[in-house]
Amino acid sequence: MRYFLLTLAFLLSFEGIAQKQYASWTTSVKKVSETAYDLTFEAEIAPEWHVYSQFTPDGGSLPMVITFENAGLGYELVGKAQESATETKFSEIFEVDEVFFVGEAKITQRITLLDASLRQIKAELDYQVCKEVCIRKIEEFTFVLDGGAIIEETKSFTDKDKELTEALILNIKNRELLEDVNQVEAKKKGLWGFFLIGILGGLVALLMPCTFPMIPLTVSFFTKHAKSKAQGARDAIIYGLSIVAIAVLLSIPFHLFDSIDEGILNTISTNAWLNVILFAVFIFFAFSLFGFYELTLPNSWSTKMDKASNRGGLIGIFFMALTLVLVSFSCTGPILGGLLAGTATSEGDVAMNLTFGMLGFGVAFALPFTLFALFPNMLSSLPKSGGWMNTVKVVLGFVELAFAFKFLSNADLVEHWGLLKREIFIGIWILIFVLLVIYLFGKLKFPHDGPLKKMSTTRIGLSLITIAFVAYLAFGFTNRLSLLSGILPPEFYSVSPTENDCPLGLDCYKDFEEGLAVAKSENKPVLLDFTGWACQNCRRMEENVWVKNEVYDMLSNDYILISLYVDDRKELPVAEQFNFKYRSSGRIKEIETVGEKWGTFQSVNFKSASQPYYVLLSPDMEVLNTPQQYTDAAVYSTWLREGLQNFEKTKQTAANSD
Structure with missing residues (x-):
C-alpha cells in the first residue's frame, strides 16, 4: 500500500504539480572558529504543505536525507544536523507518528575542517514536500567557505549513477532484527580457533632442527647465571613472556592497515593475484623445508641482537628472546609465513585473527623454554636431536606444498579461470601425499x-595415516568429503557438466532483483545468502549443514535462495557499471564487478561485511528473523523454521488488514 501511494504521488507530480516551488531553499555559512563552520539550509514552505524531517520514523513517509560530498576527506561532520521546530502527527495511512516542518524549516550542520585550504563543500537534500500528494525532490547546494581553493570534482555522479544507487538501497522493515548479538559470539569463537591454530604452529616450530636444540642450551644459560632459584624462575618467565610479546608485535602492522580502511584486508584476501603470489610463496617455503636452500635473515641482525642481550636485566632478557626468534627463523619462517598468509586471507576481523594466531604461536613456542627453565630436571625427558627432525621438516614441506594449491584454487574460483576444477585439485593432492608416502618409506631422498636403516614405529604410523588420507581423497572423486569442506573447490565446480552452479543442485538466483521477482510471484520468503567463491566457512555450511534432510527440504521447497558472491571478479555489463554514492558521507565508490555490487549491497543494507551471512526476508522486504552466520545444523534448522512461522504471521496480518 505504501509503495502504491508513493507511486501515485510520483505520477501526479508530473501533471504540473512539480513545476511549482512548494519549498524554496536558501543556504548560509557561519564561521564558529578557525576550523569550525555551521552550514545552514533554510526553507520557506507553501501554506498547507509540509516537508518531512530527517527524524520521521521508518514505516511512514520517506525521511529527508542530507548528503555532504567528500565528508571525511577535507572536513568531518560534527554530529547529526540540527533542526528547527517540527510538528508530529499520527498518519492514518501508515499508522505511525510522522515528523515534519510546517511554514519554514531550518537545518544546521556543524563541520570541522581537516584541510585549512578547503573552500567549497557540496551537499544534497533528498526530501518530500506534501499536501494531498507528496513530491520527492533532490536538490544540490554549494557552500563556499572563507579563502582557499575550490575542490575539483574527482568522480562524476550522473542520473544513471543516482538511479542505480537508489536501486541498491532497500527499504527494509523490522530492521532492528539485524542487530544480532550472536554474531559477536561467533567472532569470539573464530578468534579462539585461530589461537589454537597458532598453538599448533608453535608446537611444530619447536620440533625444527634449528629450534629444538636451543631448548637445553637456553635453559642451561638461565640455571647457570641465576644467583638464586627465585631469580632463575623470574628470568625464565620474563623470557617466555618476551617471546610471546615479540610474536604478537608481528601482527601490529595489520591493525594499522585495518584502521585505514576496515575492509581493506578482506578485499585484499580475495584478490586473485595476491593468492597467486601466496601460492608461489608457499611453494618457496615448501622447497626450503625440503632442504634445497635455507631461509636466513642478515647476520648483522642476529649479531646486534646478541650484543644487546648481554646487557642484563629485563632489556637483556628481551633481546635474548629476540635473538632466539631471529636465529630460528630459517626453520620457523615457513610456519610463521603460513600463519600470516592464512590469517591475511581469512574471513572476519583479519587483524584480530592474526593477533590471536600469533598469540597462540608465541605461547606454544615459549612454553617449553619457560617450563624447562623452571624445572630443569625435566630436560632429561627430552628426546635427543637427530634425523627425525629433518623428517618433520620434510613432512611439513609436503603439507605446505598441498596448501599452496588452496591459494591457487582461490584465485581460480574468483576469476573463473577453470584451471583447478574439483577433480583436478583432488588429483594434485593425491599425487603430493603419495610422494609423501614414498618418502616415508625411504624411497625418495632430499x-x-x-x-x-630402519622404519620407526612413528614413521610407520604416519605412513599408514597418509595412505588412509590418500584413499579418502580418492573417495572424493565420486562422493562428498565433509572433512575437507571449504578446502576443496565446491562440488558444482567440476569437470563434469552439472545442471547448475548452485550448491547441492538447489535452484538459486545470483541476482537479487531476479530472485525477489520469483519470491513475489510464488509468495515465498527469501533466503539471502551472502557468500564468496573463496569463502571456506560458506562451503562448510553448504556441505555439512545444508545437506541435512530437514534443512535441504526447506531450502528446496519453502524458500527462494538468492546467493550473492561478494568476491566475484567478473565485470558487470557496461550498462550496469556505476558510481555508488553513500548517503551517510557522500563518498563515491566505483561499482564495476559483480562482487563489488553485492559487497556494497550487503554493507549498505545489512551493515555487515562477513560471509557467510544469511538473512530471511519476506517478498515485501520484512526481516523474518535475526541474521545467521556460521553455525551447526540444529541451530540453522530452527532458524529456518522460525522464519517460516514468522512469514505465515505476516501473511495472516496482511490478510486481516485487507
Whole structure:
C-alpha cells in the first residue's frame, strides 16, 4: 500500500504539480572558529504543505536525507544536523507518528575542517514536500567557505549513477532484527580457533632442527647465571613472556592497515593475484623445508641482537628472546609465513585473527623454554636431536606444498579461470601425499636425508595415516568429503557438466532483483545468502549443514535462495557499471564487478561485511528473523523454521488488514 501511494504521488507530480516551488531553499555559512563552520539550509514552505524531517520514523513517509560530498576527506561532520521546530502527527495511512516542518524549516550542520585550504563543500537534500500528494525532490547546494581553493570534482555522479544507487538501497522493515548479538559470539569463537591454530604452529616450530636444540642450551644459560632459584624462575618467565610479546608485535602492522580502511584486508584476501603470489610463496617455503636452500635473515641482525642481550636485566632478557626468534627463523619462517598468509586471507576481523594466531604461536613456542627453565630436571625427558627432525621438516614441506594449491584454487574460483576444477585439485593432492608416502618409506631422498636403516614405529604410523588420507581423497572423486569442506573447490565446480552452479543442485538466483521477482510471484520468503567463491566457512555450511534432510527440504521447497558472491571478479555489463554514492558521507565508490555490487549491497543494507551471512526476508522486504552466520545444523534448522512461522504471521496480518 505504501509503495502504491508513493507511486501515485510520483505520477501526479508530473501533471504540473512539480513545476511549482512548494519549498524554496536558501543556504548560509557561519564561521564558529578557525576550523569550525555551521552550514545552514533554510526553507520557506507553501501554506498547507509540509516537508518531512530527517527524524520521521521508518514505516511512514520517506525521511529527508542530507548528503555532504567528500565528508571525511577535507572536513568531518560534527554530529547529526540540527533542526528547527517540527510538528508530529499520527498518519492514518501508515499508522505511525510522522515528523515534519510546517511554514519554514531550518537545518544546521556543524563541520570541522581537516584541510585549512578547503573552500567549497557540496551537499544534497533528498526530501518530500506534501499536501494531498507528496513530491520527492533532490536538490544540490554549494557552500563556499572563507579563502582557499575550490575542490575539483574527482568522480562524476550522473542520473544513471543516482538511479542505480537508489536501486541498491532497500527499504527494509523490522530492521532492528539485524542487530544480532550472536554474531559477536561467533567472532569470539573464530578468534579462539585461530589461537589454537597458532598453538599448533608453535608446537611444530619447536620440533625444527634449528629450534629444538636451543631448548637445553637456553635453559642451561638461565640455571647457570641465576644467583638464586627465585631469580632463575623470574628470568625464565620474563623470557617466555618476551617471546610471546615479540610474536604478537608481528601482527601490529595489520591493525594499522585495518584502521585505514576496515575492509581493506578482506578485499585484499580475495584478490586473485595476491593468492597467486601466496601460492608461489608457499611453494618457496615448501622447497626450503625440503632442504634445497635455507631461509636466513642478515647476520648483522642476529649479531646486534646478541650484543644487546648481554646487557642484563629485563632489556637483556628481551633481546635474548629476540635473538632466539631471529636465529630460528630459517626453520620457523615457513610456519610463521603460513600463519600470516592464512590469517591475511581469512574471513572476519583479519587483524584480530592474526593477533590471536600469533598469540597462540608465541605461547606454544615459549612454553617449553619457560617450563624447562623452571624445572630443569625435566630436560632429561627430552628426546635427543637427530634425523627425525629433518623428517618433520620434510613432512611439513609436503603439507605446505598441498596448501599452496588452496591459494591457487582461490584465485581460480574468483576469476573463473577453470584451471583447478574439483577433480583436478583432488588429483594434485593425491599425487603430493603419495610422494609423501614414498618418502616415508625411504624411497625418495632430499638433500639433508641420511640412509634409512630402519622404519620407526612413528614413521610407520604416519605412513599408514597418509595412505588412509590418500584413499579418502580418492573417495572424493565420486562422493562428498565433509572433512575437507571449504578446502576443496565446491562440488558444482567440476569437470563434469552439472545442471547448475548452485550448491547441492538447489535452484538459486545470483541476482537479487531476479530472485525477489520469483519470491513475489510464488509468495515465498527469501533466503539471502551472502557468500564468496573463496569463502571456506560458506562451503562448510553448504556441505555439512545444508545437506541435512530437514534443512535441504526447506531450502528446496519453502524458500527462494538468492546467493550473492561478494568476491566475484567478473565485470558487470557496461550498462550496469556505476558510481555508488553513500548517503551517510557522500563518498563515491566505483561499482564495476559483480562482487563489488553485492559487497556494497550487503554493507549498505545489512551493515555487515562477513560471509557467510544469511538473512530471511519476506517478498515485501520484512526481516523474518535475526541474521545467521556460521553455525551447526540444529541451530540453522530452527532458524529456518522460525522464519517460516514468522512469514505465515505476516501473511495472516496482511490478510486481516485487507
